[in-house]
Amino acid sequence: MKCLFSYQRFCLLTLLIIGGALLFNLLVWQLLNRQLLTPDEGVYIGELAQTGYLYDHTAPRRNTIDLPRKHLRYAEYAGQKIDVLTIGDSFSQGGGNGPNRFYQDYIASLQNLAVLNLPVKIDSANNLLESVAILVNSGFMERIDPRYILLQRSEQNIYEFAETTDLGKSLPPEQLDSMLANTNAPADSDTDPGIFNLPGNHFLNPANLKWLWYKIGYFFSRNAFISHVYLEELDRSLFSGAHGDALLFLDKALDKHRDKQKALDERAVRRINENLNRLASLLAETNIRLVFMPVPDKYSLYRPYLREKHYSRSAFFEHLRWQPKVYQLIDTDAILAKELKTGVKDLYWIDDTHWSWKASRAIFEQFRFEK
């Protein structure tokens, strides 16, 4: 191709391009991405909005607790009498953030029970069922002596309960104590943490280009072609803010609809139920009752209100409900679906995979632990 301009002009253009790129990065970072990706201290923004660069679909919130009774964290436990021991994933660690983020506090306040949360992560356990079994077999549960163990797991990760589960595992007490003493972080998250790897705090940031790509991409694709976050339209406003009729959810929630190997079909759910029953029987030997609280994924719960339903609804709860149980099931799907029908907003956070305090309150107003 011929030379259209001189080398001098090319140099000038290049310098202008560099200047323009710097300005673009500075403006996008300062005005949009900085607050989205590195909010002020004490302010939390949901992982879905951050991952999808959807700065106008956020619900910034602070962690506050105004309930009369709170649960105990393991670091605070000093031999107190415990009624309910909770074990679960990020939902059990207050992963949604915001006001009254721990559902355990609602159990404690509404039902006047002593609740202890245990963020368990045992390397030799293949799933949470085995983790609980290890705690029982190692004598840990005898020390705590709760009346109930509430086992919580979000639906998109529940397939692990269908896999081969060995409830005979145990650990030496010293090793277990050491493991629990070092457990500061929440238990394994709902999703692969790599999905939520956010760029650092510098205005020259790949996040600025991603913002541009996603901004354009969401016009043409439900997930901007490459995002893990899907954005779909609801037929009514079920969230606060300017985009109350937008539903954000993670592609992982769709795995069980698209991947036969991860499908929560009747056979898989039957295996889950069998494993839960086995665990319940094991716990019953030590006079502990098992309560299982699966958390419905956001897509399935809000699906009836979507304008376009591209994926099928999960049938996990439908399959589980009629299975014969030794444990108690908290049917969060039925409770929360009923709540949604009343038009309550922000049952789940618009910008997060987690539910809000409204869901925790609704569940434990309806589900009662027997005295």
Place this chain on the structure above:
Amino acid sequence: MLFNSSAYIFFFLPAVLLVYFFFNQRHLVKLGKYWLLTASLFFYGFWNPFYVPLLAGSIGVNFTCGILLGRSAQRSRIRRTLLCIGIVFNILFLGYFKYANFFLTPIIAHPVSSYDLLHLALPLAISFFTLQQIAYLVDGYYQQTCESNFLNYSLFVTFFPQLIAGPIVRHGEMMPQFARLKTVLPNYRNLALGLLIFFIGLFKKVVVADTFGVWATQGFDQMTVLNFGNAWVTSLSYSLQLYFDFSGYTDMAIGSACMFNINLPQNFNSPYKAFNIQEFWRRWHITLSRWLYDYLYVPLSCRSESAKLRENIPHPNQRTNYRAVQAVVVVFVLYGVWHGAGWTFMIWGMLHGVASMVHRFWQKRRTPLPRWSAWLLTFGFVNTAWVLFRALSLDDALKVYRGMIGVSGFGMPDAFPPIAVTLVFSVLLIVLFAPNSTELKERFRPNLVWTLFIAAVITVSLANLSHVTEFLYLRF
């Protein structure tokens, strides 16, 4: 200060350029050189000011040696002695900082030993400026160059684009450029070319090399067992990371120098396109290969004095006698050891030495392989050998090798995201079929297409500037 840092791109380089040409335009050429020297020392000392006196000391000793060589009579014993002193000084200087602990370790490990390791920090760029100055002394001995001006000599060694990790430049190819009139004034063509090559290098480093670096680190350092798929993704990721990291650095060095109207020699010429190991070494780290050939291989392999004086040197491919074989092995072992004081580097060098010998003997049989199989064999060998280069220990290397041959299972690369596999093969195809940066430089014209190209490169590169990572070759 790294080339891929905001401080270098937006502050240091523009400031040095502007002031340098400001002085030159006012006929203050000497002041301009002093400015360049000061800036180069600042650039070097930015890592650790303690390194600057070491560098200055090395420059002082070598310059003095060079001056004395220049004044001594040709073919005199004094002249040879001076050359030996200079070379020994440089080797001891390098050996003390880089290899002392390697040799002390077995002594210290002995039960009766009461010694401790030397807690020495490896001065930055020592491997490079030492070789550069040895070359200067040898060239001076053969009267191919001479520098009597301390400012010029200091500038030759410290010129910041090539100071830290090459290209290894010869005095005779750099300093005459500083002496030319058209070097001292700004040249928009060179500025344009410099910007183009610099940002291509930046893109290679921050976008390509650092991406593959994540997967290479995952495979080498974080996984204890690698199945077949994972092992090959790991090794290929490292091969690509190393190439883009080092060639990216070189591009940024060449681009920076070009803006000052100084042409540095090419250091990479699409090495993964090579059809045999000898061709590979003519394309990979060209200036180091050149140095080893001229200053090690030729003296070791040539019998005659005339050959030693660089007259009528027989073509290396024509020599398969014992001396030449010995020279090749020694050169490659030293090549490996130059990169680091470790058994993995030594074995890596030996492997390449053996491969070179095998290639020589095969060539003599005059039965060339089909091109596709020659390429596959060459690239396969190079990629496999890089595992030793990267592994922190022999056990780490064996872990990867076991995976590559399927001992740990013939699984898919499930430890890496699908995009990793796609990118590895896509980028490999680009490396094999697309023009390299030197070829792009030759095709460059200031038109709309190139402007759009550089706009895209700049936009993506600058956006990835925030997570600054070191260049791999800075460790050497």
